[in-house]
Amino acid sequence: MKIFLTWLLLICWASAAFAFPQEDCGEKRCTDCHSLTKEEAGFLLGSGADRVLKVEQAEMPGVWAVEVEKRGRKYPVYINYSKSHLLQGEVVRLRDGENLTKLRMASLNRIDVSRISLADALIVGDPQAEKKVIVFTDPQCHFCAKLHHELPEVVARDPAIAFYIKLLPLAMHPDAYHIAKSVVCNRSLELLEDSFAGKAVPPPLCRAEAVDETIALARKLGIRSTPTLVLPDGRPFSGYKKADQLLKLIDSEAAVSSAEPAKR
Numbered sequence: 539m540k541i542f543l544t545w546l547l548l549i550c551w552a553s554a555a556f557a558f559p560q561e562d563c564g565e566k567r568c569t570d571c572h573s574l575t576k577e578e579a580g581f582l583l584g585s586g587a588d589r590v591l592k593v594e595q596a597e598m599p600g601v602w603a604v605e606v607e608k609r610g611r612k613y614p615v616y617i618n619y620s621k622s623h624l625l626q627g628e629v630v631r632l633r634d635g636e637n638l639t640k641l642r643m644a645s646l647n648r649i650d651v652s653r654i655s656l657a658d659a660l661i662v663g664d665p666q667a668e669k670k671v672i673v674f675t676d677p678q679c680h681f682c683a684k685l686h687h688e689l690p691e692v693v694a695r696d697p698a699i700a701f702y703i704k705l706l707p708l709a710m711h712p713d714a715y716h717i718a719k720s721v722v723c724n725r726s727l728e729l730l731e732d733s734f735a736g737k738a739v740p741p742p743l744c745r746a747e748a749v750d751e752t753i754a755l756a757r758k759l760g761i762r763s764t765p766t767l768v769l770p771d772g773r774p775f776s777g778y779k780k781a782d783q784l785l786k787l788i789d790s791e792a793a794v795s796s797a798e799p800a801k802r
Contacts, residue, residue, distance in 0.1 A: 572619040574602045582621060591646075597638045598629060605646055611760070612646040614639060640775070641790075648772035649759050656702050658748035660727050663693040663700030669770050669788060673703045674756060675730075676764040677718055678711035681778040683734035685765045691781040692788075699788060703730070704752050706764055719746035 576590040579602070583590070587606035596603035602617045616625035628639040654672055673689075675682040689701045705722055707714035719742035721729045733739050756762075759774075766776045769788060779787065 574604075574617060574621065578621070579604045579617065582617060582624070583615070586615075596629070597631065601625065603642065605642070614642045614646070644773035644775055647760065647774060649768050649774055651768060651770065651772050653759070654704070654755065654768065655748075655751070658722050658752075659702035659704055660721070660725065660730065661700055661702055662689045662727070664697060665700060667698050667700035669699045671699060671701050671770065671788060672768040673701050674706040674752070674761055674764055674766040674768075675703055676706055676708050676711055676714050677721060677730055677733040677739070678714040679708070679764045682765045684778045686731070686734060688779070688781045688784060692784050695781065696785060696788075705749055706752055706756050706761070707749065708764060715749070716742060718749045719744075722746040722748055
């Protein structure tokens with residue numbers, strides 16, 4: 539009786555195992571066994587997306603990366619090969635801690651850098667540097683201050699990089715607006731650094747309309763937080779990053795451009 543029950547359990551286990559959808563590809567390429575069209579993805583997502591922009595094999599095995607647009611915002615979601623599960627969230631590569639979803643988000647929401655005037659920008663680095671990185675910063679933002687301290691280190695290690703700082707005071711910091719105007723009026727990195735250090739900044743001596751123009755432009759570009767960096771290729775990244783991370787991010791431009799698959 540015990541032997542019979544053991545065999546019965548083994549048969550049931552084997553049947554259940556083979557009932558699961560196959561997620562591996564053996565010796566074949568994954569796309570030889572699996573496919574997902576934009577039309578299928580749109581049907582599966584239903585009201586979760588206004589438009590499916592692209593479908594491609596994701597960085598992790600067994601999953602499709604589906605780039606969608608919802609209410610004017612573009613972002614990636616993930617659907618498994620058996621088309622039974624939807625994954626929403628960040629995919630992080632364990633080998634180096636790289637957030638692959640944030641990289642994909644930045645590529646999807648590139649900004650036309652030609653729309654950003656640099657006439658009022660403060661510069662850290664050589665104005666003739668080949669790689670111009672735009673930084674939207676708030677003079678009373680703690681993480682902006684932390685990022686600002688990393689910029690000279692980046693420039694020292696790669697003189698081909700220059701940072702162009704645009705003052706973007708947020709409404710959550712009541713004094714930031716007037717401080718930003720004072721910094722722009724005086725075109726003074728020293729005043730910005732004084733503000734980051736908690737020192738008093740004198741009132742503005744000009745109208746500094748460039749600050750208001752930056753606020754209006756940021757809204758149009760979808761920039762809602764500081765610090766936000768816009769790389770030369772238009773990819774936006776928000777938040778504090780150390781010098782090593784900044785260098786890696788900026789140097790990733792060529793790799794991203796050459797690795798981008800053709801849209802379908």
